[in-house]
Amino acid sequence: MAGYTEEQLAKDLENSEYQYGFVSDIDSDVVPAGLNESVIRLISSKKNEPEWLLNFRLKAFEVWCSMEEPEWAHVTYDKPDFQSISYYAAPKKAKKYESWDEVDPELKATMAKLGISLEEQQRLTGVAVDFVIDSVSVGTSFKAKLAELGIIFCSFSEAVQEHPELVRKYLGTVVPMTDNFYAALNAAVFSDGSFCYIPKGVRCPMELSTYFRINAGGTGQFERTLVIADESSYVSYLEGCTAPQRDENQLHAAVVELLALDQAEIKYSTVQNWYPGDKDGKGGVFNFVTKRGLCETKSKISWTQVETGSAVTWKYPSCILKGDHSVGEFFSVAVTNNRQQADTGTKMVHLGRHTKSTIISKGISAGYSQNSYRGLVQIQKQAEHARNFSQCDSLLMGSVCGAHTFPYIECKNPSAQIEHEATTSKIGEDQLFYCQQRGISEEKAISLIVNGYCKEVLNQLPMEFAVEAQKLLSISLEGSVG
Amino acid sequence: MLKIENLHASINGSEILKGLSLEINAGEVHAIMGPNGAGKSTLASIIAGKEDYEISSGNISFDGKDLLELSIEDRAREGVFLAFQYPVEIPGVSNVNFLKTAINEIREHKGLAPLSAKDFLSLVKQKSALVDLDASLASRAVNEGFSGGEKKRNEIFQMAMLEPKLAVLDETDSGLDIDALRIVAGGVNALKSKENATLVITHYQRLLDYIVPDFVHVLYDGKIVKTGGKELALELEEKGYDWIKSAE
Numbered sequence: 061m062a063g064y065t066e067e068q069l070a071k072d073l074e075n076s077e078y079q080y081g082f083v084s085d086i087d088s089d090v091v092p093a094g095l096n097e098s099v100i101r102l103i104s105s106k107k108n109e110p111e112w113l114l115n116f117r118l119k120a121f122e123v124w125c126s127m128e129e130p131e132w133a134h135v136t137y138d139k140p141d142f143q144s145i146s147y148y149a150a151p152k153k154a155k156k157y158e159s160w161d162e163v164d165p166e167l168k169a170t171m172a173k174l175g176i177s178l179e180e181q182q183r184l185t186g187v188a189v190d191f192v193i194d195s196v197s198v199g200t201s202f203k204a205k206l207a208e209l210g211i212i213f214c215s216f217s218e219a220v221q222e223h224p225e226l227v228r229k230y231l232g233t234v235v236p237m238t239d240n241f242y243a244a245l246n247a248a249v250f251s252d253g254s255f256c257y258i259p260k261g262v263r264c265p266m267e268l269s270t271y272f273r274i275n276a277g278g279t280g281q282f283e284r285t286l287v288i289a290d291e292s293s294y295v296s297y298l299e300g301c302t303a304p305q306r307d308e309n310q311l312h313a314a315v316v317e318l319l320a321l322d323q324a325e326i327k328y329s330t331v332q333n334w335y336p337g338d339k340d341g342k343g344g345v346f347n348f349v350t351k352r353g354l355c356e357t358k359s360k361i362s363w364t365q366v367e368t369g370s371a372v373t374w375k376y377p378s379c380i381l382k383g384d385h386s387v388g389e390f391f392s393v394a395v396t397n398n399r400q401q402a403d404t405g406t407k408m409v410h411l412g413r414h415t416k417s418t419i420i421s422k423g424i425s426a427g428y429s430q431n432s433y434r435g436l437v438q439i440q441k442q443a444e445h446a447r448n449f450s451q452c453d454s455l456l457m458g459s460v461c462g463a464h465t466f467p468y469i470e471c472k473n474p475s476a477q478i479e480h481e482a483t484t485s486k487i488g489e490d491q492l493f494y495c496q497q498r499g500i501s502e503e504k505a506i507s508l509i510v511n512g513y514c515k516e517v518l519n520q521l522p523m524e525f526a527v528e529a530q531k532l533l534s535i536s537l538e539g540s541v542g
Numbered sequence: 543m544l545k546i547e548n549l550h551a552s553i554n555g556s557e558i559l560k561g562l563s564l565e566i567n568a569g570e571v572h573a574i575m576g577p578n579g580a581g582k583s584t585l586a587s588i589i590a591g592k593e594d595y596e597i598s599s600g601n602i603s604f605d606g607k608d609l610l611e612l613s614i615e616d617r618a619r620e621g622v623f624l625a626f627q628y629p630v631e632i633p634g635v636s637n638v639n640f641l642k643t644a645i646n647e648i649r650e651h652k653g654l655a656p657l658s659a660k661d662f663l664s665l666v667k668q669k670s671a672l673v674d675l676d677a678s679l680a681s682r683a684v685n686e687g688f689s690g691g692e693k694k695r696n697e698i699f700q701m702a703m704l705e706p707k708l709a710v711l712d713e714t715d716s717g718l719d720i721d722a723l724r725i726v727a728g729g730v731n732a733l734k735s736k737e738n739a740t741l742v743i744t745h746y747q748r749l750l751d752y753i754v755p756d757f758v759h760v761l762y763d764g765k766i767v768k769t770g771g772k773e774l775a776l777e778l779e780e781k782g783y784d785w786i787k788s789a790e
Contacts, residue, residue, distance in 0.1 A: 494616045495640075496591075499648040512632055
């Protein structure tokens with residue numbers, strides 16, 4: 061696998077422009093810019109939503125209006141003008157396809173550029189892809205096979221229509237609309253996203269995958285994802301992001317809620333590669349995401365993320381370890397280059413007894429970027445014999461970037477066992493020289509060293525994702541030495 | 543193969559090499575000996591292309607090419623190999639991955655197709671036996687947690703894998719016990735051919751009992767002050783470097 065990647069790398073490295081910076085010419089149905097109650101009613105009616113969901117949105121809007129944009133993160137940016145954003149865009153020909161032959165050729169071309177030909181994925185890897193372009197899901201595959209097992213994997217809108225009882229029961233239970241500014245905004249205006257339900261005792265036989273993508277200019281994207289793993293079930297969920305190049309900043313404020321019921325396991329992997337802006341920090345996506353999972357008894361939630369994109373990232377995939385013997389894991393690689401800023405990490409909240417969490421965070425900063433790890437390990441009073449292990453490593457490339465670590469530990473139970481390790485290092489001149497003396501070019505040497513440094517995290521990713529992630533790491537660190 | 547003419551080089555303003563000349567032909571083994579600070583490791587670094595040094599005059603040609611004009615990696619691809627005195631660790635990168643990348647970069651430079659995984663692995667098996675390197679070391683991260691002896695053996699293993707035209711061994715004997723020394727030297731001797739050449743840089747005559755040189759050069763104060771056959775090494779061992787110094 062590694063060998064394959066290396067060869068691909070050479071080709072990728074030739075192109076120093078943002079690889080996925082193209083705009084597809086698909087007609088969009090865009091709601092006029094601005095946010096008020098009538099826009100929310102319009103979104104809701106366009107999506108033909110039941111009244112309880114409209115009320116949910118309106119309540120969230122009310123909450124949002126009373127909130128301030130948070131400023132505690134170690135990032136600086138021009139705050140988005142929420143009244144100049146259009147809150148809904150859907151491809152005009154948003155109809156369901158019976159077969160892939162019917163799919164708009166333009167759309168297929170887009171997918172080909174992303175290197176994720178759906179047909180090929182279906183045939184070769186058995187991955188079911190729910191491809192989201194600008195908020196409306198245009199195709200869901202493998203549905204029939206999943207349906208046999210009682211697995212529901214569909215767009216959020218579809219779930220609202222077809223499984224309203226499940227959506228209503230769980231929506232907002234892990235990330236309440238009052239949680240934070242962006243979560244409230246998302247609850248008010250979320251456009252679409254993915255919904256997944258794994259029934260009791262079912263082990264999902266394939267990786268479930270959704271490729272998100274921002275397409276229409278100036279359209280904020282507000283994805284909502286809800287994954288419910290019922291008792292003793294298992295699911296591995298992949299989320300991959302690429303965004304086309306844009307001059308103005310694009311706001312991305314997603315909410316992901318995971319529920320692992322008793323003895324269930326959810327593995328949630330993300331490769332995020334939104335447009336990071338140009339060398340001077342112009343353009344780029346603002347990525348303000350709320351991701352959280354709730355673990356019931358003996359369940360396990362594992363977050364793995366490779367973050368290479370976005371101008372500003374603000375993201376803390378977290379676990380609420382509510383049930384006894386539940387397990388939370390967070391594996392992260394965050395790369396920042398040029399003027400990118402990332403403030404990312406996790407929260408592990410230990411409520412149950414014998415709960416266990418692991419945090420492995422690898423930050424890589426290059427150029428003029430700022431990369432912060434922010435983590436909270438909280439052991440509540442009743443959480444007897446809770447255990448946490450945290451490891452936060454930072455790798456610096458060049459002398460004008462920044463790496464910061466903000467680890468918070470709150471322990472209210474003396475039986476807890478908490479370990480924290482942290483390192484900061486630079487890619488050594490002598491490491492580079494050693495590689496080059498063996499005939500390896502500088503760019504490839506950097507890629508080798510960086511991939512080695514991130515290995516513990518990359519190993520957590522499913523194979524095909526790991527390959528993609530390695531490529532992304534190299535692309536985003538291009539030209540960062542010398 | 544390698545021709546160094548009147549080389550002057552300095553680092554941070556102080557001159558280390560002061561008019562060094564050396565010629566090495568294919569099929570030859572040369573040894574450079576000399577006291578601490580004579581410029582032995584500097585010479586190795588300059589041949590490999592380390593950028594810390596400033597070359598004020600002189601030139602180096604390698605197979606007719608101007609070596610000083612080539613990048614570090616291009617020198618390696620043309621067949622220059624440096625066995626490091628202190629091999630660095632690269633955490634998380636397996637030896638196998640590292641070598642596969644290196645071999646394929648070199649092959650690409652030569653216009654050859656990448657080596658297949660099968661051919662590569664059989665090469666690993668064959669070459670690791672040369673230096674008695676445990677197969678498990680090949681899959682471990684480059685030099686990470688290796689003992690001093692393992693690191694040195696790994697250098698020779700890499701040399702065997704990359705098949706250079708000119709191998710420069712920089713103090714390869716330092717930190718080796720007598721058994722390891724024998725293994726390392728055995729590896730170097732097994733790789734010797736009419737087409738390649740070896741430059742051994744060492745403090746002590748000991749290594750030269752195992753790797754027998756055709757020529758021994760004494761490097762002192764940035765210049766080669768004496769050249770002879772293998773008996774010169776013995777003479778040096780007996781009389782010490784003061785003998786050379788007083789001869790100046």
